[in-house]
Amino acid sequence: MAIRPILTAPDPRLKAVSTAVKKVDGEIRKLAQDMADSMYAADGIGLAAVQIGVPSRVIVMDLDQKDGKKDWRVFINPKILWASDELATYEEGCLSVPEIYDDVERPARIRAEYLDLDGKRVEIEADGMLATCLQHEMDHLEGVLFIDHLSKLKRAMLLKKLTKAKKAIAG
Numbered sequence: 146m147a148i149r150p151i152l153t154a155p156d157p158r159l160k161a162v163s164t165a166v167k168k169v170d171g172e173i174r175k176l177a178q179d180m181a182d183s184m185y186a187a188d189g190i191g192l193a194a195v196q197i198g199v200p201s202r203v204i205v206m207d208l209d210q211k212d213g214k215k216d217w218r219v220f221i222n223p224k225i226l227w228a229s230d231e232l233a234t235y236e237e238g239c240l241s242v243p244e245i246y247d248d249v250e251r252p253a254r255i256r257a258e259y260l261d262l263d264g265k266r267v268e269i270e271a272d273g274m275l276a277t278c279l280q281h282e283m284d285h286l287e288g289v290l291f292i293d294h295l296s297k298l299k300r301a302m303l304l305k306k307l308t309k310a311k312k313a314i315a316g
């Protein structure tokens with residue numbers, strides 16, 4: 146078990162475009178385990194590898210953590226195959242954008258493919274929280290944060306707030 150520090154905006158490393166996993170091997174399984182440990186330690190429901198400074202296309206997620214049950218899943222090299230025209234709005238947050246929550250509009254339903262921890266190709270249809278969360282995490286793989294979906298003015302304001310909070314901690 147290894148808990149790794151989570152990068153927070155405006156860290157430039159969060160802007161990296163993650164590269165595809167070539168082979169799902171022991172190293173990737175270890176990375177996924179570290180990501181899950183880090184996610185639980187930070188009370189998150191999803192995490193992309195780039196958030197712990199590893200720009201690799203790996204996502205872990207656990208949307209249902211009732212009663213301390215840990216049942217995380219991993220999405221390697223995820224790709225959206227189809228997205229609905231219908232949109233849904235959820236209030237999103239992010240471990241890399243601490244203490245900021247805002248409404249983001251995204252396709253309500255998606256069909257996606259990815260590799261599991263055995264390197265097997267899986268196809269899923271998702272709606273609700275899972276659809277939103279997957280799209281949020283897949284944005285991370287492109288160096289995009291949920292605040293990038295907000296207006297320029299709002300984003301600038303939030304980033305200023307984050308930088309101030311960081312300076313306060315550092316100082």
Ligand code: NI
Pocket residue numbers: 238239240241281282285
């Ligand atoms: Ni996030």
